[in-house]
Amino acid sequence: MALRYAIRAYWRVSEGNRSESLDLQWFLKAANHFRYGSIRPAEDVARRIEEPLLRRGTQMVLDGFPREQVALALQRQIAEERDHFRCPVDLLRAMAGYSPTLGMLGTLLGLVQMLFGLGSGDVERIGVSMGFAMLTTVYGLVLANLLLKPLASKLEQIGRQRTKQRATEMQAVMMLYDRSHAEVIRELMEGGNQVWTLPAKRSSLNLAASTR
Secondary structure, X not given: OHHHHHXXXXXXXHHHOOOHHHHHHHXXXXXXXXXXXXXXXXXXXXXXXXXXXXXXXXXXXXXXXXXXXHHHHHXXXXXXXXXXXXXHHHHHHHHHHHHHHHHHHHHHHHHHHHHHHHXXXXXXXHHHHHHXXXXXXXXXXXXXXHHHHHHHHHHHHHHHHHHXXXXXXXXXXXXXXXXXXXXXXXXXXXXXXXXXXXXXXXXXXXXXXXXX
């Protein structure tokens, strides 16, 4: 169950990265409208943002919430997502720690069976028991070092990247609150995380079109 939960969390991250460049495009359009006081068009564009933190922060700014309240809400959401990633990482590391122990337990059981085989004189039973004893140790080590530990490390790395990305999003929302220029916000977000990168020519054309 823990392994399935971790794989599901990894898959959600991979799926989420696909739409974030489009979210940036909508966010920049909303920022451009808001900068010039066009609240209604900004709200219409903001509804197309799919990323939860970016959408929530944008909506709060457009709804007129105080700056401190917006920042506090986004900080809490970042902390919740960080804890959400920590859970499967801890589970995988615990499983990685238990796997060699369970392998050794299987080895002991195999040796016990082998001793019973010595008493009965059954050579075939002795061979099977010895093979079982050796394989359980190997399986435990392989499971821990080639699957569980690498998966835990990968999820931890993704969690750190997502936390950094969310912090960049929060900073962008604060710049939206201050009515910063959309191009300045774009430079911030593209510098903070590669998933936000847009083709410069296309994004400039889209921003120019949104001011018309």
